[in-house]
Amino acid sequence: MGVFVFLPLVLPLTAWPLARLAEQYLHPRAATWLLSAVAGVLAVCSTLCLGLLMVVGTAQLPGNPLPDGWSDPEVREAVPCDEVAGRAAIPALLAVLAACTRVVWRHRRVRRRTERALAGLPATEVAVLPDGLPYAYALPGRRGRIVVSSSMLAGLTSAERRALFAHERAHLVRRHHRFLLTVQLAARANPFLRPLRTAVTYTTERWADEEAAQTVGSRRTVALAVGRSALISRGGPAASLAGFAATGPVPRRVAALLGPIPTGGVWPPVFTAVGLAVWGAAAGATASALSSANSAVTLFLILHAATPV
Template sequence: MGVFVFLPLVLPLTAWPIARLAEQRLHPRAATWLLTGVAGVLAVCSTLCLALLMVVGTAQLPGNPLPDGWSDPEVREAVPYDEVAGRAAIPALIAVLAACTRAAWRHRRVRRRAECALAGLPATPVAVLLDEIPYAYALPGRRDRIVVTTGMLAGLNGAERRALFAHERAHLARRHHRFLLTVQLAAWANPFLRPLRTAVTYTAERWADEDAATSIGSRRTVARAIGKSALVTRGAPIATLAGFAAAGPVPRRVAALLGPTPAGRIWPPVFTTVGLAAWGAAAGTTVSALSSANSAITLFFILQTATPM
């Protein structure tokens, strides 16, 4: 069983092909859920793997406060024992915890600053700011709101404004900020998961695009609104939570909206390329989670007997 504790550190290397297949072939809703789940589970498992390596690899080093029994032969058999790996796991684990804490704190700070900026405005679902700089974003919270500036509204016609509001309402209704925060933390926990963060940023936007197109009944109008908003916001120094038109995926989003509507089937059949990839990703994530849980549970019970009362 010992070698399987390293599995969560290896599986994230498959993130790139999984992300490419999912964002290209899966329905945006299914891709967002799948990639977020895979990223979250693998990040937790890889962090747990570092913790296990640290505990077992350093339990008998001089000055370590852990009981010597925590590195007995039975424990070493459950989790690979290596002092070098144990020493290396300490700064790695500290870096992971510090990076995730900093990312969560920055996310909270951005939300609080945005809420403070709207404190003096009427408590309406849509907050219009008198600002010539064009931008719009969805602000989740106790009272979900859509924030848009007069500069953005001036650059869109009536139908495109409806598309913009439908898109931002979709971000709020589907709680996309939770998906984005999860993959952001996962990417900080394990750099190999960064392709999943990039993919979920795109698929969440595509999910909101499709919901907006369904809401207003015109995919072409949503595509036009995305293109125009990207042009008018070019160079605008605004940090948003779930941007309406992020610069990177805009051409792909417009092309997707001008193409056929995604298939209504959310999960692909098993015996297809994308189906095998999706089910393989789910199975690999499950194996990683079971491996980490098995190692942790085994270690816990061994420590119960190894630690003197």
């Protein structure tokens, strides 16, 4: 198995340059898909790596319930991990599982609370709440809805309102909450993946901005709506959901909308600096997955051979 078992724990260090390249040079749709996929793969691989190390560390503990053959010196020598690293992986994996469980529980709790708050309103696509706090967000579900406060609508012109609704509708149609949940879980599984979470939060907003610009037919109108919403908004009751005035680099979004339209190509050409970097990162994620699979198979064969029949 060799030192490659540690590769999934090291590759997430490439998350920051990958996120910067994808934000700057890829279409927001392509960047969202790429970064979310890479984050998910690297998170699963690093968690699997911790699981392998935990099995080895548990096998070395005195009085463990596992077969005695799993603590055989030959098994320990075949695994590139000493006793300290094996035992350290146990609390690390437990922390990962607890953090990911908390993210899922919090996400479901926010959705349930919001759905209960809207239970008494007509089942329309847009729910307008009489609230003095300005906010707007997309509520995913079987019947996704756009939730907006009367205070937010009062601060926008009619054209900006259309841009707002088009933006939120894009969040629902494109299922942006799934991408956001994926990178949130990945960041909890491996802190080195936090740059990808930040990047996907931005690219999903940019993706919805571009969809809204196509719908209303004016990029400038969407830029004005984004800027004005950020100025009048003080937060919302469901900050963990994809929202129109979500926390993020609003000036960058406005500047992008006032600039040229992103190219329609999904992936950059291979024989360019950006293409080589992006495709190299994708290849690194694939290598991480393969190394984790190889480590899992090898460890299984070692432990199976060491287990008495």
